[in-house]
Amino acid sequence: MTTDYLIAQIHKKKSFLCIGLDVDLNKIPKHLLETDDPIFAFNKAIIDATHHLCVAYKPNTAFYEAYGLKGWQALEKTIHYLNTNHPEIYTIADAKRGDIGNTSTMYAKAFFEDLGFDSVTVAPYMGKDSVEPFLAFENKHTILLALTSNAGAFDFQTKSVDGVELYKQVLETSKSWKNSENLMYVVGATKAEYLADIRQIIPDSFLLVPGVGAQGGNLQEVCKYGMNDSVGLLINSSRGIIYASQQKDFAQAAANKAAELQQQMQAVLSK
């Protein structure tokens, strides 16, 4: 998917919501456990109930790998379901990959070609030649971890490297990589005040912002500091939406939570 198409979808749906599909069998409604494929059954119900309220879905691959073959199968079914029934929806494989060049190419093929995701999250620690293989794919995005939403972000990401915080070095350095126009960045919502500085370095790029909701981030703050002329934001909520209820009404409860966020986003967009 092109960035322009994504922006058009945001304006059409009046939403820049991304829903995280982090399926944990201990948290989904009990009655789904009796189905053939509880993970896919859960995802399908969530997608059917919320697809008009969001522009993106983001399965975190860890949750699928944790269930081995069955989990991987459920991930394949989920992305296939999305690409078949909702090709207008942007898809993110939250995989946080990154390896030496030839291995990154394998990962890029797996997520972009075999699974058919629009984008994949990638870790920056191994540098340019671990990320560029992802950037080589046309109309696919590579979403680089910059400033994450967890406590450990302060261990290294905010440390000063030659006078500049490491995450800013990552942003600055990545701009020189080949096909850097295919980059987006992960910036945690729990650190909304950092977004003003970040926009100085990457004014035009899209930011994937996790941490709204369960992790305590504030939507208005994120928009205030992070939004650009093309919106430039995908705001993710996972647990706050998909586990709104653990009863039979879970899909409707998820839709209600997603609608709350969508309405807040519509208000921001109409300003």
Place this chain on the structure above:
Amino acid sequence: MTTDYLIAQIHKKKSFLCIGLDVDLNKIPKHLLETDDPIFAFNKAIIDATHHLCVAYKPNTAFYEAYGLKGWQALEKTIHYLNTNHPEIYTIADAKRGDIGNTSTMYAKAFFEDLGFDSVTVAPYMGKDSVEPFLAFENKHTILLALTSNAGAFDFQTKSVDGVELYKQVLETSKSWKNSENLMYVVGATKAEYLADIRQIIPDSFLLVPGVGAQGGNLQEVCKYGMNDSVGLLINSSRGIIYASQQKDFAQAAANKAAELQQQMQAVLSK
């Protein structure tokens, strides 16, 4: 597997060789492509021919994920084959994972419990709470990326953070994490001269050293600077061994290459 058991195996086999099982269907002998599961067939032949020469195998998970469900199945069969037939062999899932706490726990369960690997490689960028969930597993090791063997290592890892290179900050900081005795570190062989400094910070830890062979690292140099009283080294070779021949004699050719390295290691150990 405990560290003591691994050290005992190293002395018993007079080898600290790790063989990387990075299976690429474009590189394996053509006749294997006609079998039901070419990836597993290849791995089984390599393992059968080399298990007495090495103490560890390291499948890079990217190569398996690239083949989707079939790849994942081949990975499961490979680790199962190793754990059943060669429980004395140390196994490393080269996955380079790292995510927020609850997600890292999912990954740790997937690799340690479901698949039954002895260890997994983890990226440090997200800090303490992304790594500690892995460290909580008893008799399992978490192998933290410190200084990798690719060109991109110089983009961030060797940059000065408050006067100390980032990879040294990673080493130093990680020592304070809970259950840090379960840590090992990835240090690329292409930078053997860095090992003396590294040993100042982590004198006792095991190092997983990729980059010997195809990537140009030198075994003697690595041993000179990196070995400690408990050996403290696992030296990995992937392509240099497993693709020594692409003909029907591939397994024997791999064994010959592995034997060359094992003999060099034996010579070092007997000094």
